[in-house]
Amino acid sequence: xxxxxxxxxxKGGTGKTTITANLGIALSKLGQxxxxxxxxxxxxxxxxxxxxxxxxxxxxxxxxGEAQVRDAIYDGPEGVRFIPSGLxxxxxxxxxxxxxxxxxxxxxxxxxxxxxxxxxxxEKNVLxxxxxxxxxxxxxMPTSPAIADALKTKIVAQRLGSKVIGVVINFVMNxxxxxxxxxxxxxxxxxxxxxxxxxxxxxxSFMQEKVSxxxxxxxxxxxxxxxxxxxxxxxxxKAPEMQAKRKGFFEKLFSxxxxx
Amino acid sequence: MVIRxxxxxxxxxxxxxxxxxxxxxxxxRDFLSKHKYVYTQDFEExxxxxxxxxxxxxxxxxxxxxxxxxxxxxNGHTEGIMGTAMLSYIKSELPDSESVLIKRNxxxxxxxxxxxxxxxxxxxxxxxxxxxxxxxxxxxxxLHINRAKQTEKEAKKVSESA
Numbered sequence: 001x002x003x004x005x006x007x008x009x010x011k012g013g014t015g016k017t018t019i020t021a022n023l024g025i026a027l028s029k030l031g032q033x034x035x036x037x038x039x040x041x042x043x044x045x046x047x048x049x050x051x052x053x054x055x056x057x058x059x060x061x062x063x064x065g066e067a068q069v070r071d072a073i074y075d076g077p078e079g080v081r082f083i084p085s086g087l088x089x090x091x092x093x094x095x096x097x098x099x100x101x102x103x104x105x106x107x108x109x110x111x112x113x114x115x116x117x118x119x120x121x122x123e124k125n126v127l128x129x130x131x132x133x134x135x136x137x138x139x140x141m142p143t144s145p146a147i148a149d150a151l152k153t154k155i156v157a158q159r160l161g162s163k164v165i166g167v168v169i170n171f172v173m174n175x176x177x178x179x180x181x182x183x184x185x186x187x188x189x190x191x192x193x194x195x196x197x198x199x200x201x202x203x204x205s206f207m208q209e210k211v212s213x214x215x216x217x218x219x220x221x222x223x224x225x226x227x228x229x230x231x232x233x234x235x236x237x238k239a240p241e242m243q244a245k246r247k248g249f250f251e252k253l254f255s256x257x258x259x260x
Numbered sequence: 261m262v263i264r265x266x267x268x269x270x271x272x273x274x275x276x277x278x279x280x281x282x283x284x285x286x287x288x289r290d291f292l293s294k295h296k297y298v299y300t301q302d303f304e305e306x307x308x309x310x311x312x313x314x315x316x317x318x319x320x321x322x323x324x325x326x327x328x329x330x331x332x333x334x335n336g337h338t339e340g341i342m343g344t345a346m347l348s349y350i351k352s353e354l355p356d357s358e359s360v361l362i363k364r365n366x367x368x369x370x371x372x373x374x375x376x377x378x379x380x381x382x383x384x385x386x387x388x389x390x391x392x393x394x395x396x397x398x399x400x401x402x403l404h405i406n407r408a409k410q411t412e413k414e415a416k417k418v419s420e421s422a
Contacts, residue, residue: 098389127390144284151288155295159313160394177278179285187288 002111004104005234006039006133006162009140010149012120015170016139018202020117021049022215022224026231028080029215030239032112036076037083037104039129040119041095044085050076051211052084060086062103063095069103077216081111097125101132113234120149122156131160137193137234138167142179150188166193168230173198194230199223303406307332310402314395316383317367321399324348324376330403336380339369343380347371359389372396 007020017040024036038046038059047053055074061067062083069083076082086092104114118129130136136157140150154164167188169181172195185192201221205214215224232239297313299306311319311332318336321329326341350360351373360371363386370381372392379396381387387395 124388124390127388131390131394144281144288147288148291151292158297160390161397175278177280179280183280183285187285187292189292 002033002035002108002114003135004108004114004116004133005165006116006118006130006136006157007139008118008126008130008136008153008157009120009138009146010122010151010153011140011146014139014141014146015196015202016120017046017049017117018213019139019168019170019196019227020115021046021213022227023231023234024076024080024082024113024115025078025213025215026224026228026239027113027115027235028078029228030231030235030237032235033110034080035073035083035107035111035114036080037114037116038085039100039116039125039132041085041097041125042092042119044087046082046117047084047087048211049206049213050082051213052076052082053087055084058084058086059100059103060088060091060095063097063099064091065099069106073107077212097128100128104132122152126153127156127160130157130162133162136162136164138164138188138190139170140167140184140188141171142169142173142184144179147179147184147187154188154190164190166191168193169195171198172196193233194226196226196230197222299402303402303409306402310395310399314381314387314391314398316381316387316395318382319395319399320380321403322378322380324373324378329377330399339380339382340378343369343371344378347373347378359392361386375400 007016007023009016020036024034028034036046038044040046041059041063047055052074055072057067057072059072062069062072072083074082074084104116108114116129116133119126138150138154140146150167157164167184167190169184169192172178174197181192181195199214199222201218202214202223205212205217208217214221215227218224228239297309299309307330311317318332320331320336320340320343322340322344323329324344326344328336328340347360350357358372362369366384368383368386370383370387370392372379372381374396377400379392379399381392381395
């Protein structure tokens with residue numbers, strides 16, 4: 001029986017979809033059978049992060065009762081499997097997101113982890129995804145608006161019976177005045193599963209002919225190494241020893257010339 | 261003196277006036293403390309916690325014949341009979357229906373059947389079907405725990421008297 005974990009933030013732009021994709025791959029690297037589900041049926045973009053935008057059958061078709069869930073599952077990077085949501089706005093209006101829970105339970109026996117990428121906000125689609133999960137992992141940024149929205153989402157998740165297990169802090173820059181990991185942990189009353197640093201390599205992953213998540217393209221980047229640690233913490237399994245590769249002075253200098 | 265000059269230099273020249281927004285953090289802490297829902301050993305207290313948690317005015321659980329199982333307000337016979345009758349009628353006309361929402365004046369009455377019981381919820385605004393189901397499941401869980409406790413108590417009494 002899979003552990004069904006919703007990845008939620010409340011606020012948009014916290015990088016929760018990027019974390020979901022990379023975390024799913026990290027769990028797969030640890031030998032877990034992983035299914036990623038794009039639970040953001042209105043603004044689906046997990047498929048874009050995985051570089052798999054052309055999927056003929058999507059979650060929309062399954063939610064509409066026009067396809068079977070197994071027909072909407074695709075092979076993703078590093079052995080991860082994936083259910084995309086459709087990009088069509090017409091279908092989105094007809095979709096009944098309340099069926100999500102039943103759809104996931106049809107395949108939960110076949111995986112160790114099912115990660116649900118939850119939309120921003122607390123609208124019906126979000127409630128459906130949170131109520132379909134057993135656990136919720138929050139993603140936030142070290143800024144007060146993001147933390148305020150994370151607080152509200154935590155309360156909503158608890159109301160719907162999903163156990164909030166922890167928080168991932170994304171885009172950490174360790175600047176003066178930045179809200180610290182301890183502050184966030186105390187405020188949300190949650191353990192911090194990881195602090196993912198701001199890493200330009202994440203952005204660069206979208207600037208490729210073939211888009212692929214940073215953990216696939218640059219497994220030794222700062223963000224990738226931290227995501228591996230989060231996967232290790234979730235599973236309790238030891239992650240392979242990985243050291244983030246830091247650029248030396250000359251490498252930085254040469255990369256400046258390379259850009260031109 | 262030197263520190264003050266350096267601080268002024270940092271503030272004006274380097275534009276480094278960044279500070280942790282402590283007042284906002286305090287506000288968040290206060291916000292979360294108002295949303296703590298801890299269940300106790302006392303069933304009646306737990307009903308109050310449940311009401312606060314799901315932001316509802318009252319709830320009532322009845323059997324399918326309208327007889328009351330539990331009421332957050334300690335009454336509600338009329339609502340119980342009316343609610344179950346209404347649900348039974350709608351179910352006969354629309355067998356696939358999951359819940360019934362009725363707007364009356366400034367409040368909403370919501371009916372949700374679960375495990376051969378009817379959960380009747382009154383609130384200022386309507387709950388989505390998902391929220392209603394979550395509330396019904398949680399309340400059903402509390403009822404189970406309470407029933408188990410009562411059975412245990414009765415068994416203890418019987419053994420003591422014997």
